[in-house]
Amino acid sequence: METMTTEQKILKAADKIFTQKGYAATRTRDIAEEAGTNLALLNYYFGSKEKLFKNVVQGKLKMLLGAMGPALSDGQISLEEKISLITENYTNLLLENEELPIFILNELTVNRELFAKITQNTRQIAQPVLEKQLKERGFEISATDLIINVLSMTLFPFVAKPLITSSGLVKEEEFVNFVTDRKKKIIEWIIKITL
Amino acid sequence: METMTTEQKILKAADKIFTQKGYAATRTRDIAEEAGTNLALLNYYFGSKEKLFKNVVQGKLKMLLGAMGPALSDGQISLEEKISLITENYTNLLLENEELPIFILNELTVNRELFAKITQNTRQIAQPVLEKQLKERGFEISATDLIINVLSMTLFPFVAKPLITSSGLVKEEEFVNFVTDRKKKIIEWIIKITL
DNA sequence: ACTTAAATTAAACAAATGATTAAATCATAT
DNA sequence: ATATGATTTAATCATTTGTTTAATTTAAGT
Structure with a gap:
């Protein structure tokens, strides 16, 4: 060890x-x-402190984007599977790394310049494949809205956890169950929205 | 002036x-x-710096919670109107204060102790009224899930703006239009989900 | 064993930072 | 006009903090 x-x-x-x-x-x-x-x-x-930080951030950013990237651009994977894959991946990832999204999003907000260098190598989130799948099945929603909705419903509870728990919406002890239960629900909800 | x-x-x-x-x-x-x-x-x-900070935070927290509080617990307002009210209020508020949610959520995460004192006076988010309205109309979704979904879809784009724009999902110049257009869409989506 | 480079330690430096002090200025009431 | 208290200013303090230096120890090669 x-x-x-x-x-x-x-x-x-x-x-x-x-x-x-x-x-x-x-x-x-x-x-x-x-x-x-x-x-x-x-x-x-x-x-330096800053170089060490960049090193850490690079890893975290890779984790965060890695949970979405591959699934999206794969034409073999069906729409339903994609949604399922993304929410499943993120929920599992964030259950193990609760502060990950708020950390990245805050530093990204506060420290635009520093991140410009790091994120420039970040692959664009490819959506043409998704756009095509949506069109083929006659759905009206845009790929962007779909992605944002999936990410919103999946990530937001983690980002807003302190507010959610301290406001009494969800009790601290129930949080894990809450987000775990949502995995299945989110898929159903997204399907309903998309249809 | x-x-x-x-x-x-x-x-x-x-x-x-x-x-x-x-x-x-x-x-x-x-x-x-x-x-x-x-x-x-x-x-x-x-x-001191800390006292000044608490002063600022208290105001910001009031803004953030104020956009939701009243609407929820009012039995006179219909479900559809509530959803509409919340997304409308938040979108307008955040268009004028883009960093507000990420600021509060991050400080809330990083600084639990400091916030314990501030948020203790924070009124619990009342949901019995909402719960009743959902039950009356035979909807299966819980009040908590409904609230979280509305907040997710409305707030998340602002919280994740740097990631969304830098990844190319939405261009910086299009952002205002993007969230403005979503106001109407979110209401439709939530209705579809809730039915 | 000896040499050389890498790894580690303790100490110190310089700049930044939150806070304080004491003197000066301003406003108001008598 | 004068006195009193509130407000403002410039300077200074004490501590924190990122970084560096110089000396020491460890490891590896010959």
Whole structure:
């Protein structure tokens, strides 16, 4: 288990704290301590707080986009399966990484410049295939609206979790069940909308 | 126009910068400068950065919850009108305050303790009325799911705007039209889902 | 064993930052 | 006019924070 290199330990610690508190509120000393190493090693291995952050963000962004990308552009997969795949993937991913979307979305908002460089290599979300599938079956909704709706219903509960729980809409203990139950419901809802 | 008191000028400046950059990334000096006043005045009037922040947050939270609260618990308003009211209110509010939801949701996530005090006075989101209306008309969806769905489809595009635009799903220039068009669509979609 | 480079540590630096102080200015009431 | 209190300013403090430096230890190759 203790086969992690120091560099990896720092990256793991950085991942945890950056995701938890965001870039600005994170102290490099906290990362070093969490990693069980020295503060200087952070700069030794990663150069600066900002470079370390970019490293973390790149990974997180890949996780977030990776849960959607492949499914969408595959012409073999039916519409229903695509929706099912996306909600299933995201729900499972976010159950293991609850702060992931709010972290990415907030840093993306606060730090446009920093993200410009990172996201430029981000593959565009391909929708021509989806557009074609919708047209073939005579659906009126646009691919963009469909994607946004699926993402909205799936991701929003995680993004807004603190508000949802503290307002009493869903109790903290019920949250996992709530989003798990929604997986099936979302598919039905999207089908109803799309028809 | 220049009838604002210094205290108000500071609060307005704080509102702008906190919302833009979040608590941790905001420098009290920047607030003072934006307000066209002195750094010491910030502490003179508000005591500390944190107290000023709470002041700002309280206002923002009221805006965000205010757009939903009244409509929900009113038994006179029909289901369709409620949905319409909520999406209409939120879309209009967020078109004028694009960073509002991501700001609140992120600070709420990062800063649970600080928010515990603020949100304790927050009225619970009342849903018994809605629950009753749903039951009367024989709908199967729960009030919670309905509310979450409306909020998801309405708020999510604003929360995820940077991701949506940078991924090419919606172009920056088209965004206002996109969310404006969705107002009508969301109501239709929700009706379809709920039936 | 010896050499060399990589890895690690402790200490210190310089800049940034939230907060405070003390003096100066302004407004208002007597 | 004067006194009193509120407001404003400039300067300074103390701490935090990202980064660097220099010395030490570890590992690997010869």
